Amino acid sequence: MKKIILTADRPTGKLHIGHYAGSLKNRVKLQNSGEYDKIFIMIADAQALTDNADNPEKVRQNIIEVALDYLSCGIDPQKSTILIQSQIPQLCELTFYYANLVTVSRLQRNPTVKSEIKMRNFEASIPVGFFTYPISQAADITAFDATTVPVGEDQKPMLEQTSEIVRKFNSVYGRTLVEPSILLPDNKASLRLPGTDGMAKMSKSLGNCIYLSDSADQIRKKVMGMFTDPDHLRVADPGKVDGNPVFIYLDAFSKQEHFDRYLPEYENLDALKNHYRRGGLGDVKVKKFLISVLEEELEPIRERRKIYEHDIPGVYDILKKGTEKALETASATMSRVKDAMKINYFEDRQFISEQIKKYSE
Numbered sequence: 222m223k224k225i226i227l228t229a230d231r232p233t234g235k236l237h238i239g240h241y242a243g244s245l246k247n248r249v250k251l252q253n254s255g256e257y258d259k260i261f262i263m264i265a266d267a268q269a270l271t272d273n274a275d276n277p278e279k280v281r282q283n284i285i286e287v288a289l290d291y292l293s294c295g296i297d298p299q300k301s302t303i304l305i306q307s308q309i310p311q312l313c314e315l316t317f318y319y320a321n322l323v324t325v326s327r328l329q330r331n332p333t334v335k336s337e338i339k340m341r342n343f344e345a346s347i348p349v350g351f352f353t354y355p356i357s358q359a360a361d362i363t364a365f366d367a368t369t370v371p372v373g374e375d376q377k378p379m380l381e382q383t384s385e386i387v388r389k390f391n392s393v394y395g396r397t398l399v400e401p402s403i404l405l406p407d408n409k410a411s412l413r414l415p416g417t418d419g420m421a422k423m424s425k426s427l428g429n430c431i432y433l434s435d436s437a438d439q440i441r442k443k444v445m446g447m448f449t450d451p452d453h454l455r456v457a458d459p460g461k462v463d464g465n466p467v468f469i470y471l472d473a474f475s476k477q478e479h480f481d482r483y484l485p486e487y488e489n490l491d492a493l494k495n496h497y498r499r500g501g502l503g504d505v506k507v508k509k510f511l512i513s514v515l516e517e518e519l520e521p522i523r524e525r526r527k528i529y530e531h532d533i534p535g536v537y538d539i540l541k542k543g544t545e546k547a548l549e550t551a552s553a554t555m556s557r558v559k560d561a562m563k564i565n566y567f568e569d570r571q572f573i574s575e576q577i578k579k580y581s582e
Contacts, residue, residue: 222399226251227367229263229306232283233273236290237430238515239414239423242473243373247406249295251371260301261365261547262291264540267307268357271350272341288536290433293526298539304547305540306361311551315360315558316353322389323356323382331355333378340422359383363398364551371404373413394561414473415466419448431515433522440519444512449504456503462494467507475514483513 228248230240252260264287269280284305291303306312328334334355338347350357355378362370362383370380380403387400415421416429423430431443449467453460462468471490480487487493493510496502529536559565566572 222368223258223366224256224369225365225367225399226257226260226369226371227263227362227365227401228261228371229265229268229361230287231265231269232280232287233269234283234425235286235432235434237423237425237432238470238474238519239430240290241294241433242414243406244371245291245294245296247371247404248301251404252295252297252300257369259365259550261367261550262296262301262303263306263361263547264288264304265306265361267312268354270307271348271354272343274348274350284540285533285536286434288540289526289529292529292536292539293522294433295525298543302546303540303543305544308544309364309548309551311548311555312357312360312364314555315364316357318558318562319356319359319386319390320353322386322393323353327382327385328352328355331378331382333375336375340424355379355382356386359386362401363387364554365547366399366550366554367401368399369404370401371406374405375413377403390561394558397557397561415469417443417447417466419464419466433519434526435519436523437516437520440515441512444508444515445505447508449507453497453504457500459500460497460502460504462497467504467511468494468497470511471507471514474518475511479510479514479517484510 226248228244230236230245236245248260248262251257264284266280266284269283270277273280288303292298296303334352337351343351358379359382363386370376370383372380380401384400387398390398413421414423416423416427417431418427418429420427420429431440435443444467447466449465450461452458471493475490477489480489480493484493487496493502493507497507556565556568560569563569563572
């Protein structure tokens with residue numbers, strides 16, 4: 222069996238370092254590993270419209286932003302297929318068929334759906350499209366025969382539901398769909414970065430993000446304003462490392478060579494943490510170190526983005542060609558699904574022959 226990756230992002234804004242640490246950085250690594258036969262990276266604009274239906278221009282404008290972030294981070298259109306979700310009609314058709322295999326109560330129990338509904342304050346006014354997103358995601362994954370889906374830990378319930386749909390479909394209609402496996406980041410600190418305000422999730426809507434396209438000045442300002450330990454009022458005070466966003470970011474991004482370059486007085490991150498815990502280390506010094514670490518990571522991305530920003534027609538051409546390539550794969554999957562479900566009326570010559578024979582007797 223071929224090894225195929227599918228991964229995606231909603232185009233509701235520029236991508237931030239949470240996306241980068243949680244999945245995007247790993248996508249580039251997987252792309253360049255040579256271990257996978259195909260890699261599909263989807264801009265999930267149709268899914269973004271499930272809770273932005275009244276603001277389609279927001280989604281439309283951010284498609285190019287997400288594409289620029291992909292390319293500037295190192296996604297190579299020669300190795301990975303970048304596509305736009307809404308331009309693959311088979312995804313909607315698959316979602317329609319899969320909806321018959323999932324109960325409302327099962328969707329209501331999905332932890333990711335529950336948390337997203339609560340975060341958006343939908344309460345009883347839940348758009349049906351948003352509520353059924355796990356079904357749509359199953360269509361996205363299976364349309365491209367994805368064997369591997371690299372995501373953050375918060376998406377595990379979604380992948381579990383996809384597997385349930387695949388198993389249900391295959392049990393009813395015969396083995397047709399590929400069941401995917403989840404691939405989490407190696408660095409556990411990267412699974413879910415908190416916001417700069419200390420909130421559990423970095424979110425565009427909460428305004429607590431550091432974006433991949435932020436300037437050096439913007440990064441410096443955001444880091445210096447980051448939430449740390451509220452009880453660490455003086456340099457001499459002992460500080461808490463656990464749950465401290467500054468140290469969580471350092472867990473995700475810092476390397477041994479960063480200490481050699483920027484903080485040679487500390488052997489490693491553990492030594493820095495121990496000093497902070499016992500007191501005598503101020504937040505400003507730790508934050509300045511984090512700024513150096515992030516700037517080293519993000520400056521090359523920012524420079525590559527400038528190059529692509531000067532060739533927007535070329536970026537749209539990449540999206541168009543990738544979508545056309547993805548359409549071929551989704552069409553082949555849709556043909557298999559229709560064969561399995563016995564709704565391939567015009568292609569099934571044997572069925573037509575049987576009907577002719579039946580009514581000619």
